[in-house]
Amino acid sequence: MLERIAGSDIFHNVCNAIQDAVCILDRNLTVIQANLTMEKWFRKEKPLVGQKCYMAVKGQSGPCPDCPCDKALKLESPQAGIFKKHDAKGRSRWYEVHAFPLFDKDGSLIAVVNHIRDATLRIEAERQQLEATAKIAKAEKLSSLVALTAGITHELSQPLNAIKVLTDSILFWFRRGRIPEPEEIKAKLQDVSNQVDRADQIIKHVRSLIRHEQPSELITLCNLNEVVNKAANLVASQLRAHGITVQKDLSAQLPPIKGDEIRLQEAVINLLVNAMQSLDEIESADKKIGLKTRFYEGNIVLEISDNGVGLADEVVDNLFEPFITTKLSRGGMGLGLSYVYSIVRAHGAHIAGRNNDNGGATFQLRFQPLTDLKGGKVR
Secondary structure, eight states, X not given: OHHHHHHOHHHHHHGGGOSSEEEEEETXXXXXXXXXXXXXXXXXXXXXXXXXXXXXXXXXXXXXXXXXXXXXXXXXXXXEEEEEEEOXXXXXXXXXXXXXXXXXXXXXXXXXXXXXXXXXXXXXHHHHXXXXXXXXXXXXXXXXXXXXXXXXHHHHHHHHHHHHHHHHHHHHHXXXXXXXXXXXXXXXXXXXXXXXXXXXXXXXXXXXXXXXXXXXXXXXXXXXXXXXXXXXXXXXXHHHHTTEEEEEEEOSOOOOEEEOHHHHHHHHHHHHHHHHHHHTTSOOSOEEEEEEEEEETTEEEEEXXXXXXXXXXXXXXXXXXXXXXXXXXXXXXXXXXXXXXXXXXXXXXXXXXEEOTTSSEEEEEEEOOSBOTTSXXXX
């Protein structure tokens, strides 16, 4: 049977016309036939027929780890894989491998067809697209951080003002000729140190947002109300400057969730900035953003709503796809909601957006809690 396959005119007439590399291997991974493309890509000093495929293709003394052909022979089912190899000029090439087992008329496995496709152009194009998307996402993120400037300034001004008052009071004592007691100075200096720590935490928080460092595991216990409050505080000054009132309705008792607090704050900040930009497009003295948390049907739910322009009909069904935007007139690049979606999905959560009956839009995030309201584990 193998001899008929190796010597058949069908292989020469059909497989040699294929622009991809094709060969047939016996059960020992020995090449028994190879088309012209296979010879062109991988032949060195001698023909491929009679050589082990791992020696002919990759110059190895044994089967490649996770070899699709080896797996196809063992599992008797089609397998696929990908490998990287340098060509004669030292350039990196990527190859897709598809292995198909061959059976005789009795159903016995006799060989495997090895189909190799040069995927270098596709993989390089995908890599370049990912790099371009990452750069645009960073720009989109920075545009959101610009909106935080006023909030960050406000947050830092509070500990700085406190430090100024504390140090001025100590200087005032000395100018008046009063030598304060050591305990008084110690207390004042401790207050100064506390305010410095507060400013340091704010700076670290902002730095974490900018660096976009993704943790390997989501291991921190988070309270969603704290996430919402911290995110809202950073944009509070900016929202006030835009004439927007924030209304909070946060459930007093929420089970914890497992996640990354910084990432979750980024998601909330993005949604708040998105709502602010929607409200900027309307003329109203009653611009509102609502923040609501609750425990509902076994989920911790966060809703961020506004009474702005709402969502255009053409984007409602694909809000979270990259480059889908509702704010083209404001230079939006359509990656903000996609970025939020990636954060939410990384937490095993769900997000959806809808238009409100009375105008504006609402984004709902649903998280799975670690415990229920009675303290038991959620199953």
